[in-house]
Amino acid sequence: MPRSVKDAIKRSRSTVETVVEHGRATVETALEHGRATVEEALHHGRATVESALFHGRATVETALYHGRATMQAAVLHGREDIRIESVPVPKAEAGELIVRVGAALTCGTDLKVFRRGYHARMIVPPALFGHELAGTVVEAGAGVTDFAPGNRVVALNSAPCGRCYFCERNQENLCDDLLFNNGAYAEFIRIPARIVAKNTLIVPDHVPLEHAALTEPLACAVHGFEDSHPHPGDTVAVIGGGPLGLMMVHVAALAGCEVIAVVKHDGQVIAARALGATHVVQATTIRKAIRDTRALTPNDRGVDIAIEAVGLPDAWEEAVEMVRKGGTVNFFGGCAVGTRVNLDTNRIHYSDITLRATFHHTPAICREALNLIAGGRFQASAFITGHAHLYELNRVFEKLMSRNSEIKTAIVP
Ligand SMILES: [Zn+2]
Ligand SMILES: [Zn+2]
Numbered sequence: 001m002p003r004s005v006k007d008a009i010k011r012s013r014s015t016v017e018t019v020v021e022h023g024r025a026t027v028e029t030a031l032e033h034g035r036a037t038v039e040e041a042l043h044h045g046r047a048t049v050e051s052a053l054f055h056g057r058a059t060v061e062t063a064l065y066h067g068r069a070t071m072q073a074a075v076l077h078g079r080e081d082i083r084i085e086s087v088p089v090p091k092a093e094a095g096e097l098i099v100r101v102g103a104a105l106t107c108g109t110d111l112k113v114f115r116r117g118y119h120a121r122m123i124v125p126p127a128l129f130g131h132e133l134a135g136t137v138v139e140a141g142a143g144v145t146d147f148a149p150g151n152r153v154v155a156l157n158s159a160p161c162g163r164c165y166f167c168e169r170n171q172e173n174l175c176d177d178l179l180f181n182n183g184a185y186a187e188f189i190r191i192p193a194r195i196v197a198k199n200t201l202i203v204p205d206h207v208p209l210e211h212a213a214l215t216e217p218l219a220c221a222v223h224g225f226e227d228s229h230p231h232p233g234d235t236v237a238v239i240g241g242g243p244l245g246l247m248m249v250h251v252a253a254l255a256g257c258e259v260i261a262v263v264k265h266d267g268q269v270i271a272a273r274a275l276g277a278t279h280v281v282q283a284t285t286i287r288k289a290i291r292d293t294r295a296l297t298p299n300d301r302g303v304d305i306a307i308e309a310v311g312l313p314d315a316w317e318e319a320v321e322m323v324r325k326g327g328t329v330n331f332f333g334g335c336a337v338g339t340r341v342n343l344d345t346n347r348i349h350y351s352d353i354t355l356r357a358t359f360h361h362t363p364a365i366c367r368e369a370l371n372l373i374a375g376g377r378f379q380a381s382a383f384i385t386g387h388a389h390l391y392e393l394n395r396v397f398e399k400l401m402s403r404n405s406e407i408k409t410a411i412v413p
Contacts, residue, residue, distance in 0.1 A: 058136060058150035061100045065089065065138035065188060072413065073186030074393050076129040079117035082394050087128075087186075092141035095193030097200065099155060102209035104184035104411045105132040105384070106400060107217060108242050114397045122157075128183030130411070131157035134203055134212035138188065144196060154212040155191040156199035156219070156366050157181055173223065173360040185393055187413045198363050204374045210410045211373055211380035218378075219361035219369040221247040224332040225255070226365075227358040228305045232256035237293050237322050238277075240309035240333060241268025243383065243407050248309050248332070250275040254377055260296055260303065262289050262318075267405030275382060286314055290321045302327060309333050313341045320344070323353055331357040383407050 070086040077083060092098045110130060113119045123129070134154040137147050147153060160167050160175035167175050183189045191200060203212040221244055230236060236252045238245055241263030252259045253276025260279045261272035269280050279296050283289035294300040302324035308315050311333030319329045320343055348355065361369075372378045386409040388396045396409050 055150065061136050062138045062149045065098065065100060071187040072390055073183065074129045074390065076113065076117075076123065076125045076127055078125050080114060080397075081117070082114065082129060082185075082397065084391055084393065089188055090190035092139040092144075092190070093193070094142040095144060095196055096141040097137050097144060097147055097153070097155070097191040097196050098139040099133070099135040099153060099189050099191055100138045101133050101184060101186060101189055101413050102135040102152075103133065103213050104130045104186075104413070105210070105213045105217075106396060106409045106411065107132050108244060111397060111400050115401070122180045123182050128186060128189075130184030130186070131180070131182050132213050132216045133184035133189060134209040134215075135189070136209075141193070147196065147200065147202075152203040152205075152209060152212075154201050154203055154209075154215045154370060155181070155189075155195055156201075156361075156363075157216050158360070159192075159195040159198040160363070161194075162198070170362070172362040173358075178360075185390060185411055185413070187390075199366055201367065201370050203370075207374050208380075210384055212370065213410070214373060214380055214383060214408075215366055215370045216361070217244060218247055218251075218372065219366045220244065220358075221251050222369050222372065223361045223365045224248065224307060224309075224330055224358040225251045227356055228307060228328050228330045230255060230257055230305055233258065234304040235260065235297055236305045236307065237262055237303040237319075238307045238309055239289075239315050239319055239322075240311075241265065241272060242309065244332070245309035246271050246275055246407060247383065248307055249277050250379065250382075251372075252307075253277065254372075257305075260293055262293060262322075265405075271382070271405075271407065275379065286318045290318060293322050297324070301325070304328070305330070307332050311335050313339050316341045317343065320348065320353065320355075325351040326353070327351075328354040328356060331355070334359070384410050386410070387412060389413070 068089050071089045072084055073087045074082050075085050090098055118124055137149050137151045137153055140147050158178050158180045160172035161177040164176040179194050181192055181195055234257045236257045237260040238248045239262040249259050249261050249272050259277045261277035262281045263272055269282050272280050281289055281292045283292055294302050303322055305328045306319040306323040307330045308319040309332050316331050323329050373380050385407045388409050388411055390411055390413040400406055
């Protein structure tokens with residue numbers, strides 16, 4: 001082949017290769033830009049759809065609320081007698097909110113009330129029932145400026161007066177005029193003005209309502225734990241594997257304590273381990289539980305802090321026998337009215353034991369509890385072991401009385 005032809009072929013090949021290469025680069029650039037544009041469009045689209053859904057839902061809930069004269073609600077009539085009834089939908093008076101309940105959680109206190117038929121301080125039947133809830137505001141009464149329809153909120157079960165001797169000493173949990181609210185097992189609930197002003201909190205967008213509803217029991221646990229004056233690294237024994245015992249185990253573990261969970265049932269052993277207990281003592285007798293717990297401490301000296309979360313006199317006495325010299329006991333579980341305990345006065349005095357009995361929560365601690373839930377380290381979903389409709393409430397309580405692997409059931413109206 002003549003040289004000029006060869007050259008021509010070579011030149012044209014390199015031209016073709018250059019063209020192909022530029023073409024490929026251009027296509028890749030176009031693809032890349034295109035992809036970025038599509039992703040951006042998808043992202044904006046998704047955000048718009050989510051926001052539309054959210055606002056739509058809030059609007060529908062508000063519309064539903066305004067269009068209804070009656071709602072379904074659980075009414076407690078007495079011992080083991082809950083009836084789901086049609087009752088008037090509440091309307092917001094000045095300072096009040098009406099909340100569409102997103103989730104209401106079962107609670108040991110409700111179970112006690114279900115068994116006994118009343119609670120001297122909190123509820124006298126016939127009455128609306130349930131107190132751990134979170135939901136969406138559908139009506140704000142005159143003068144409410146902090147909340148508006150569409151807001152996701154958790155409204156606590158009580159609020160202190162802010163004026164009495166105890167409130168002025170930052171002991172709002174002991175307020176002489178603590179106002180309690182019930183009626184969470186219903187489609188809508190009225191939040192009294194004082195709770196709106198002092199103990200209603202906005203739920204951050206990323207926190208599911210059923211997790212936010214844990215604020216009240218968690219506030220009790222955080223209060224009891226902090227009241228025991230713990231130090232990181234302390235050994236803390238928690239007696240009781242019910243919802244609050246397990247919450248106490250988790251709170252103490254998150255605070256860096258070594259936790260010994262003292263529980264009865266197999267399900268509670270598994271739950272306590274999952275929530276951070278270093279050791280679990282599952283003993284059939286109190287004597288053995290005391291021995292086994294002490295054996296986990298150096299020279300059997302006892303734990304730094306013992307928290308009783310059962311609410312039985314035997315368990316109160318057990319807690320005193322587990323703690324070391326100079327340690328702290330917290331009688332966190334409330335016993336039945338009229339109950340008395342036998343304590344070894346010598347042991348308490350000569351071992352210099354601090355006895356505390358923390359009750360309830362304060363507005364500051366409720367905020368702390370919601371922050372803990374929103375923070376991400378707290379395993380909120382571990383505490384909600386079931387979901388049920390309002391109509392299944394009786395069955396749910398019967399199951400809670402007999403079965404031990406359930407912690408809390410979310411009631412969705
Ligand atoms: Zn509760
Ligand atoms: Zn007060």
